[in-house]
Amino acid sequence: MTVSSAHRARKSFWLSIIGASCFTLFFYLYQPRAVTLTLGDLASIPLEDHVRTRSNTTSLLLQLLSQVYGGKEPHRLSCDSVQGNARLEDKYGYLRKQNLNILLGGNTFNTEALLPTQLWAIAELMTFLHSKTIQFGASIHESGSTDKTATLLNQVLIPLFHHIGMDPSEIFVTTNPVGPDWKKIPDDRVPILADLRNLVISHLKNAEVHYDLLLFFNDVYFCVSDLLELLHQHVQQRADITCAMDYHSAAQFYDTWVARDIGGNMLWKAYSYDHKPFQFHAPSRDRYEQRLPIQMYSCWNGMLIFDAKPFIDDVIFRDGNKTRGECRESEASRICKGGRIASSSTLMTVDFWKVNRGRIQMLPAVAVAYNEDVYEGRRKINAPQKTVVGNETIQWQQAPENVQCIGYHDNVYEWWSTDYKKDYLKK
Structure with a gap:
């Protein structure tokens, strides 16, 4: 074998190795697989990629709630879902065509027992109404709670808003250990109630x-x-x-x-x-x-x-x-x-x-x-x-x-x- 032919053989060998490696890497990166998103991952996802299907949103909500409760799903009220609900679609589907910017607002204190129910309803509302003409923001404030209210707001509600596609600059959610x-x-x-509600508005x-x-x-x-x-x-x-x-x-x-x-x-x-x-x-x-x-x-x-x-x-x-x-x-x-x-x-x-x-x-x-x-x-x-x-x-x-x-x-x-x-x- 001449030097030239040996050189070409070695070059062909390494190109085949590199090609195989690239294919393997491509297959690994793009093959469908389950992904567990951390809170940091959610915050870093580009805004244009935030909108998820309703099923993905509810799956994520269950995952976030389970993380707060040690792998267990907390109790919530039994409600009709919007997913596949022809009655709700027929009556309220037209709302997606409205031009509306809606601020979700509230003051909360020791509401851990009902928050899973509220979070579920809010998530369903936002995904049901998702359209180019409706935008949501949030101004929700907690103070002085002794249960998991603050944790649920920080570790479930805020990541949920990011996931659904709420503009991060429109998420005004605060917690305070002193009420x-x-x-x-x-x-x-x-006057105390007035001050708390004025923070919302x-x-x-x-x-x-x-x-x-x-x-x-x-x-x-x-x-x-x-x-x-x-x-x-x-x-x-x-x-x-x-x-x-x-x-x-x-x-x-x-x-x-x-x-x-x-x-x-x-x-x-x-x-x-x-x-x-x-x-x-x-x-x-x-x-x-x-x-x-x-x-x-x-x-x-x-x-x-x-x-x-x-x-x-x-x-x-x-x-x-x-x-x-x-x-x-x-x-x-x-x-x-x-x-x-x-x-x-x-x-x-x-x-x-x-x-x-x-x-x-x-x-x-x-x-x-x-x-x-x-x-x-x-x-x-x-x-x-x-x-x-x-x-x-x-x-x-x-x-x-x-x-x-x-x-x-x-x-x-x-x-x-x-x-x-x-x-x-x-x-």
Whole structure:
């Protein structure tokens, strides 16, 4: 063999070795195989590769939950899945065509028992609505929990958001080992709640995304069908605030402090043992018995959707202003009622009315609860109590002339109050 032919033979040999090695490496890298993603892996995946199928999302959620619970799957509420659900698809599939930026918001404390249920419903909502025209962000805040609430937020919720494709800059989730001292000054319950909820809505002002809706949830059990119905009715009714109904027993409504019918009254007489709401407003009671949407003066009820614009402009959660004679109610009532009565929730409602955002509705068909057994019990009896003959579409009315004030002073709720405020909508 000549030198030249020997050289060519050696060259051919090494090229064959290199070729075989490259093929082996290619086959190894690209053959289908199971991959276990760590939290660090999830955070580093490019955003354009984040969107997964629904089955992959639920598989990942189970994996993340199992990691927190030592390889065991934690208990969660039994809910209908969106996957392969023709009923949900037929009713809610159109929502994917809406142009919506939705902020998921909430304050949480020692909610480990219900978080697996909430996380499952949120994951299903986001994957069901996935489209080019819908974007989600999150502003969820925990403080002072002594259970696994903070761990579930950090090691399950945040990675889940990354996996589904939420923009990392829109994930505003915080945990704090130190929570508010609720016992130090019991009368400060309303301003403390207002501060906590203002932390949630602060992201609406600071975010690069212009949000259309805020979906706010408390420590309640809910399924994805509840979330979809809430969003569906908010869109169809062109509402400004859409509330669920929350229960502390299967037959008894919970959030009586905030809720006022469109006549400005509580839903029950003080100390009434009648479990049927809307004792002062017969048209609302009729719609309740048919499980049709009902216009309210104010509501909160554990889970609700807000139009985001009033918060972006100037509405905040706040305490009542004593010098202006505002009723000291829930911070939520104040937002709905327009700033003149008093609960960060009640006052929030007031402030919505004051900026001409009084399309506030409550959905008897969406029943949530603070206890799993209560949720299950209510689900069994929440069908319409009479034949549905009414029009589902609300005929919106103006604000009532007077609104009943149930104040809160010295850690006491003034349920006996007959105080009605007339000038509550003055600016």
